[in-house]
Amino acid sequence: MNEPLLIVDDLVKHFPIRVGFFQRQIGEVKAVEGVSLDIRSGEIFGLVGESGSGKSTVGKTIVRLFKPTSGTIQFKGKDITKLKEENLHFFKKDAQMVFQDPKSSLNPRRSIKSTLEDPLITHKIAQNGNDRTKIVRDLLRMVELSPNYMYKYPSALSGGQRQRVAIARALAVNPSFIVLDEPTSALDVSVQAKIIRLLQKLQKEFQLSYLFISHDLSLTRTIASRTAVMYVGRIYELASTEELFIAPLHPYTRTLISAVPVISKEERRVRPVKQSRGGEIPSPVTPPKGCAFHPRCSLADTICFQQLPDLLEVMPGHFVRCHNVSVNIKSAKERGNLFVKSYRGN
């Protein structure tokens, strides 16, 4: 773990809502409302949250599939937010993305070979056909597929195999950073296990950094070294993954972890008690005033309705956005939680 590869500072992304013939704007979807995070080189950074929390928008904005409304993204020391589309070439070669559903992210009318050759041509990696075929063969081998798959079409492949092709396509340009947007949520668990093992192997082999976006907390626990929890466009808690799961301090994080269906007694023991009163995620068009979680939170008091809490570093590397975080710190201390023991203060 060394210097950050990617620094995202106060990223904001709003989408206009337009209606009618003249496309009059009637409102905004405030998908991302000021997200700051840094990803170190060789790190797997987890981003979790419910659907509608804005986690996918963060991922897509980071690889510049969307233009940010405001805020900066620094990649390898360069600010890429101000760059124009035509100057983004170097960045797009270095930062790739793997999407959720391999069925729709691969073109059904193109063979695997032609899909994988595309990035090689665009980024001028291999000009002649023989070189390209050789690289495609290597790529398929890298994702543990037989080179014979080259001439097949996506329809002939299973879901897991398609996702392997999508990973191979991302690797084709030799990137250092990949955004993985729910890469296994369309797959069965036994297939998911294989894809996750493959992603871990590739990460070690090529010293890759991942932004791992997922709604599956158990999976994020397995793969990520640090994890951020998003809710209605903002990060509400960020810590090393182990610390986040053993000592969750935000009521929303606790609620999320408490809701995960688990299969063993050990897991049931580590699940915290939920701190919410039911309810659902609010609309990002009209987010609640103050802390966005207050309508569901069982710790909420008057200040939570009025003022958005800051994301504060309550312990080294552990950030929480909550007015009443001291309540949870105190109770964690009383239970003898190892992570919170070192914490001094109120």
Next chain:
Amino acid sequence: MDDQYMLEIRDLHVYFRVYEGVSRVLDGVYLYVAKGERVGFAGETGCGKTVTMKAVMGMLKIPPAIIPHGEIFLDGRDVLKMSQRELLQIKGTEISMIFQDPMNALNPVFTIGEQLCDVIRFARRYRSSGVNLSKKEVHDKAIAALGEVRLPDPKRIKNNYPLELSGGMRQRVLIAMALVNEPSFLIADEPGTALDVTIQAQILDLLSELVKNRRISVLLITHNLGVIQETTERVYIMYAGQVVETAPTAVLFNNPKHPYTQGLLASVPRLTGGQIAEGIPGTVPDYIDALSGCRFHPRCSHAMPVCSMKKPPFTMLKPDQYVACYLYTEKGG
């Protein structure tokens, strides 16, 4: 007939005639749901969970489907020998279903109230002891049903269209529809898996509470093993059209016996962290050149010559725990 069981499936085979030949999907499925019991039915995509469920509900199109062998008893009555009319009488009244995708299961052009009242009137029409309800009574019943699934302001929701509700609310409407005619058996196909974990947890809590209070038998079909652990008493694990193992839920998750179940459980990421297993080598077999014997044998690290020749019988390990694997039979082991 033994009347301790709500549902009995014995040696069910379902084949499909397709262009390439005959696709042998179900290969001798056994499944029992006792009265008042909540049973989980787990397996990966394409293992035949939905086909089994459709056979029970009489929803298979024959042809292309063929049922060469097997029996299905619902509360002691043979489903496969029922007429369409008899099936209609029990569907939606004695057994009902909750579907996976709450958006597709509701009709977007009718209000929640219209659809719910339809379900109530349907049951009145087909139930042998049909009592005609007045318009007002149907309306009241619908409002009460929406209230029972804890939808806020049922009077307003009744006039909403599905589009105006969130995913979690739609799923609640589906539960209300499934339970409004007081069925004694409920089949839930992946309830809540399209939803976020916090909403899913709310839905599962609600469902568990409602079925417990009414002593409804439940067959919960899902690929999410965590959901099964949280909500059921007994579980069946299916692989490629064969039931490989069944046991009380806690027993099975603590101590899986069948090599497939072991591989499956090792692949599940845990909340306590730690590396997940390599998965199971190989892929799910094709149903057209269906394998003989145990269909798991090409992927199994314990495979023996006998595994590819003859289908393993169920071996009883403990009372209530059965596994179909030669590792546990005296002859094979």
